Amino acid sequence: MRLCKFVLALAVVALLSAPALAQRQRGGGGGRGTSLDGLAENKSVQEELKVDEDQAKKVKDAVAKVKEDLKDEYTKIGRQSTASDDEKAAARKKTSEAQAKALKDVLKTDQMKRLQQIHRQQEGLRVFQDEEVQTALKLSDDQKSKLRRSARPSRRRGVSCSRGVRSPAPTPLPSTRGCRRTR
Numbered sequence: 001m002r003l004c005k006f007v008l009a010l011a012v013v014a015l016l017s018a019p020a021l022a023q024r025q026r027g028g029g030g031g032r033g034t035s036l037d038g039l040a041e042n043k044s045v046q047e048e049l050k051v052d053e054d055q056a057k058k059v060k061d062a063v064a065k066v067k068e069d070l071k072d073e074y075t076k077i078g079r080q081s082t083a084s085d086d087e088k089a090a091a092r093k094k095t096s097e098a099q100a101k102a103l104k105d106v107l108k109t110d111q112m113k114r115l116q117q118i119h120r121q122q123e124g125l126r127v128f129q130d131e132e133v134q135t136a137l138k139l140s141d142d143q144k145s146k147l148r149r150s151a152r153p154s155r156r157r158g159v160s161c162s163r164g165v166r167s168p169a170p171t172p173l174p175s176t177r178g179c180r181r182t183r
Contacts, residue, residue: 034122036099036115037063040107045118049111062102070095 039045040059051059067074076083076091083091104112120127127133128147139147 034119036096036103036119037066039119039122040099040103040115045115048118049107049114051107051111055106058106059103062106063099066095066098066102070098 041063046056046059073091073095075081076087077095081088100116103115107115120130120133123130128139134144
């Protein structure tokens, strides 16, 4: 009886911890979660794109070649980098273009299109900083500047939090006493 309860408790713990472990794996490897090459090497993305074994090997080789060719640019992007924001942005753009070019040579057109879609989904709000997206959405200069300004405070907040500065205490939510649920 005790053994049965122990096995049951162990199974419950395993089931509850699986989602937490899966979330922890996302974005591992220095931000590779949202880079085009990181997505192209991801097994589940390869399954979504229907990449065969030969293509998977070619993707891995192409990504390795780009990383070797642009080693200095990747160093500028790294966490320990002392490069300015402009230098980092230029390095990101250069590596992103090189990744896309290398992957276009390996993947079929529909696979590359779907990979770009997945990449944009992973980018979140940063996708609006992409010139191609801005052009496709026909954003005005005013809208572009508003997007840039709205991105700045969140970036600053992230930097200050990483330096140990605490954010102010959250304001308490108003009481829901006497409220009704609406559908």
